[in-house]
Amino acid sequence: MNRSNNRFKALAAFTLLGVIASACAAPQSQPAPSEPTAAPQQPAPSEPTAAPPAAEPxxxxxxxxxxxxxxxxxxxxxxxxxxxxxxxxxxxxxxxxxxxxxxxxxxxxxxxxxxxxxxxxxxxxxxxxxxxxxxxxxxxxxxxxxxxxxxxxxxxxxxxxxxxxxxxxxxxxKMEPGWMIAGCASALGSENGKIGTVGPLINEETRRYASAAYLGARYCWENYKKRDPKELQFKITWIGFWFNIPGVTLDPTKVADDFYNSDFDVVMSAIDTPEAAIQGKKAAEAGKAVKYHHYSYKGGCEPAPDICLGVHYYNWxxxxxxxxxxxxxxxxxxxxxxxEPDWSDLNNPDTSAFGYLKGKALGAENEKFLDEFIKGLGDGSIVLWKGPLNFQDGSVFLKEGEVATDQQIWYLPQLLEGMEGPSK
Amino acid sequence: MNSTIPSQTTLPWLWRLPALVYRSGALIISLLLIGLIVLLSGASPIEVIGRMLVGAVSTPDQIGRVVATLSTLLLCAAGLVYTFNAGLYNLGVEGQVTFGAIATTFVLRLLYPEEATASLLPPPLTIALGILAGALGGVLWGLLAGALHVYGRISEIFAGLGLNFAATGVAIYLIFGPWKRPGVASLSGTQPFDESLWLGTFGQTEATPVGLGLGLLALLITIVVMRNTYFGLRLRAVGKNQYAAHVLGVPARQQLLSAFFICGLFAGLAGAIQVVGVFHRLIPNISSNLGFLGLLVVMLVNFDPLWVLPVALFFSALNIGSLQLPLSLGLESSLAGVIQGLLVLFALLGRGLAQRYAAS
Incomplete structure (x- = not known):
């Protein structure tokens, strides 16, 4: 083995260390820290009275x-x-x-x-x-x-x-109604009816969420925008996990870009990270008339407030x-x-299981429609898990007038007819 | 000799120090650097090391996990002793672990189909066949790297890295495709195997006697082979100077392929243990990067198998104890990787300086 080869291999050894260091590094998907990443929380301050010895927390x-x-x-x-x-x-x-x-x-x-x-x-x-x-x-x-x-x-x-x-x-x-609201807002915000969704992995939860969003979008497209449901294109691309893992998942940045570059004027995020917002902002700055809808986190409109239609967020x-x-x-x-959510006050932090915040891009007129839609979901006058509904493969999910049970919704085996994207 | 680097004889006397000075000096510098990094991250170096080591041995669960990690690590490290001594930097060990795990999963799924309620063969036999398949899978992936290197004249480093990506790609394809859970395609892996196909453990811990036994056996065989057999001698001869070994009648190609074969065998066994003893399913990162950790262990002990056990045990303890960093100190656990990396980096540096400059 000659010396240059040895040096090359030594270099490779150092490269290896670099590989390991990078493997140990924080994930690339992690946004800039705005919170302490792992500091254990302190117990709540004890009562100021002096007497009894403090109980074990x-x-x-x-x-x-x-x-x-x-x-x-x-x-x-x-x-x-x-x-x-x-x-x-x-x-x-x-x-x-x-x-x-x-x-x-x-x-x-x-x-x-x-x-x-x-x-x-x-x-x-x-x-x-x-x-x-x-x-x-x-x-x-x-x-x-x-x-x-x-x-x-x-x-x-x-x-x-x-x-x-x-x-x-x-x-x-119970976020399914939240997804219906999100779908409705997206349809109201779309001009051409092309709504893309950056989806995570495929399971029962994500299938029912995507389907709920589609039902909300279709309802509002038809009933408030008075447009033909056939004009609505609702497409989902699954990246493979809840956030980007380089080399393993699809890159959500590219998926969002693909939507924006393919004439989809609204992109919904169904993943944990804000690529739809960030890429939407870039597209808007480049002159495209695009909007996005965020999910999961209350501050989801903050990255690009001017093009944000809204965010449905968990309140655990x-x-x-x-x-x-x-x-x-x-x-x-x-x-x-x-x-369940608190329909009388969706954004009440003490009572509602999820909340909804409207974004600037929704507009005043659409806000009225959305409020009407939310009211209808809350009082039961709008029921969207109701037949006739078919699965993506054309088989019957719900017959005319049939309302889905909790089990049928929870274990939804396929996406619904009219949606684009794989079910399994 | 490279003319830009002064040889020992031309060095000023001040540089001509005993080898021990270079090696311990490098160790001290690495410890100082580690201390500095820990301080910069806002913690006490003594507390960090202490928590990590104590956090590896405080409960039976922790000790069990150290032993489980050690088992896989010993298999990888034992295999890498052969390739390193043959002058090969087998970075493909990760892929060999992964492909071994894929092969094990394949056989277990074959003998215990998803729709079945019991294994088609007695569970111990199914497990044994699964482990055997893992070994064969590792051999296949090892020999592939070997063939690319020996016959294709491709650096074993690039061949190995490429095959790592390929093995991970195959695992991900299977997890998201033909082997996905019913109705679910997720990085969490395939459906867990029935508990009858899990390796028995020491009590309620994750340490398995079979895994530990295989790891120790592989190391013992490696020590004997490398120190007491002609095969080991020939392997080292090829590693020192392939051309000279060839001139002296040592079949270099055969030796190199043998090294890949054995390393693949042990790495494949490691992959099998990860499936039947640790995760009980196939996950995308089934190797848990323990193949890479094995490379560090073997480099740190200068390819001498006699020292693999204590160093592997230390690294296993650091690996498991590192969970205490976020839990107890609010620190990022990847700090453990930095500590391991710096220790190895400076150990290599100390050894290199000693070989080049030390007074004889």
């Missing part, structure tokens, strides 16, 4: 799939946990974020839960559908610890995947607060909760 832990400052799903959960700490004295919150195979290669969700339990956590929350196996494993391993899997259905007795694990519960915001605080209270007083039993 109640610790609950959260295993978070993405970064807590993602302006999306994960940040909403993080804020929900903070809400609990603010509302209850002597409660401490521990968390580890970015628990996914790309960011933490040798770390499993169940492993993080074990660590939290070893540090005294009495309640563990897993915040992603991807943690369903970890949540079940943790619940089985620690029968005295309450485990909550946000978005799953293992505790739903009437569901298909009921496990009967007495310490494993589920909590999910009330649901988590209820669970922690019930665990504290010993009355919690494993249940599947599909938390």
């Amino acid at each position: 109640f610790i609950f832990g959260m295993v978070i799939v993405g970064p807590v400052n993602d302006k999306g799903w994960n940040e909403a959960h993080f804020k929900g946990a903070q809400y609990v700490v603010e509302k209850l004295p002597n409660v401490k919150f521990e968390y580890v974020d970015k628990v996914n195979p790309a960011d933490r290669p040798n770390v499993k969700g169940s492993q993080v839960a074990d660590e939290m339990i070893a540090k005294g956590a009495k309640l563990i929350i897993f915040n992603s559908d991807d943690f369903k196996d970890d949540a079940l494993e943790t619940a089985k391993k620690h029968p005295n610890i309450v485990v909550i899997h946000a978005s799953g259905d293992y505790a739903w007795k009437e569901g298909k995947n009921y496990k009967g694990q007495p310490n494993l519960g589920n909590l999910m915001s 605080g009330p649901g988590y607060l209820d669970i922690v209270k019930r665990v504290l007083d010993g009355t919690y039993t494993a249940t599947w909760t599909w938390a």
